[in-house]
Amino acid sequence: MNLFDEDVPKKSPLGAVAVGEELSRLSEAELQERIEALKGEINRTQKELEQRGTIRDAANSIFQK
Template sequence: MAAQDDDIFPARSTGDLPLGGDLSRLSEDELKERIDTLTAEIARVEAALASRGGVRAAADAMFRKKDN
């Protein structure tokens, strides 16, 4: 019985590589996939940050009105 390619060369997930990890073993396609994944994560974090800024501004405005 012949071994399956997946057994010899298991699929890698670029999401498994920690930030600052060794990139030398990743292919060009895997590096591009990692960039796409990280870019999407940056957008998600920026959206969360922006929404918190809106909540903060509303809270600040409410407390300023109360003090006057």
């Protein structure tokens, strides 16, 4: 292990995206992979939000009677 290794930012594990991560060291391909991973996470989050809305609406319809 080199004395200066701790100064070099480490890349995120494959598929992992860290918000605020240093982007200047990433290649174009890695930036594209990051975009795809972020789009996947946005879709996953939107689906969860939709599910919660459906559950909330169902609960409201039961308790509104």
